[in-house]
Amino acid sequence: MSTQQLTIPIFPLNMVLLPGESATLHIFEERYKQLVSDCLLNGAHFGIPFVYQKKIQDFGIEVKINNVTKKYENGEMDIVIEGVRVFHLIEYSEILSPKLYGAGVIEYEEFLKDQPSHFLQLLVKEFLWISQQKMISLDVFENVSIYGIARLIDLSPLEKYELLKAKHTFNKELLLKPKIKLFIHLIKLETDLKSRFLLN
Numbered sequence: 001m002s003t004q005q006l007t008i009p010i011f012p013l014n015m016v017l018l019p020g021e022s023a024t025l026h027i028f029e030e031r032y033k034q035l036v037s038d039c040l041l042n043g044a045h046f047g048i049p050f051v052y053q054k055k056i057q058d059f060g061i062e063v064k065i066n067n068v069t070k071k072y073e074n075g076e077m078d079i080v081i082e083g084v085r086v087f088h089l090i091e092y093s094e095i096l097s098p099k100l101y102g103a104g105v106i107e108y109e110e111f112l113k114d115q116p117s118h119f120l121q122l123l124v125k126e127f128l129w130i131s132q133q134k135m136i137s138l139d140v141f142e143n144v145s146i147y148g149i150a151r152l153i154d155l156s157p158l159e160k161y162e163l164l165k166a167k168h169t170f171n172k173e174l175l176l177k178p179k180i181k182l183f184i185h186l187i188k189l190e191t192d193l194k195s196r197f198l199l200n
Helices: 030-042 118-132 138-143 147-152 157-165 168-199
Strands: 002-010 022-027 046-051 054-070 077-093 100-109
Touching: 002 030, 002 077, 022 030, 022 046, 022 054, 022 138, 030 046, 030 054, 030 168, 046 157, 054 100, 054 157, 118 168, 147 168, 157 168
Parallel strands: 002 046
Antiparallel strands: 002 100, 022 077, 046 054, 054 077, 077 100
């Protein structure tokens, strides 16, 4: 359920991060150099709504800046960000005067602690064994959220976005299960083909 509304700096991008997932950004535009500098100064977070087909979508991820890995003489920066919370973008202003960057009114969507079902846990256990030869106990899923499961899978930005905006854990699992089953099938098929090749 939604918890609160607030206004945060907005950095629209054609990328999607899941909660707990990290990425590196190269900051070069003046408005976003200002945004990052302000966030660093105030210890603030900013929001990344997904841009798809040149349109800002309704959902995104609040991120925190974990590290500035490089600063350039012209003010550009390389930063490491981490997804924190999923939000619904209620309203977006491209410029929040007197700042150069924009801001958005957001509403948080809280599903961070939703535990995956037993069936999904078994699927992921099979996937990890087949893909990485990692045998894991189901006990490790006790503190793993649905997003923790999703981070183990190679999802496209659009698939991640569909996951972010899906209501309730059940709907998120409906998106993940076919993907994991497909990966398992493809890995088994590849292994079988390699075995046949070696036998010949």
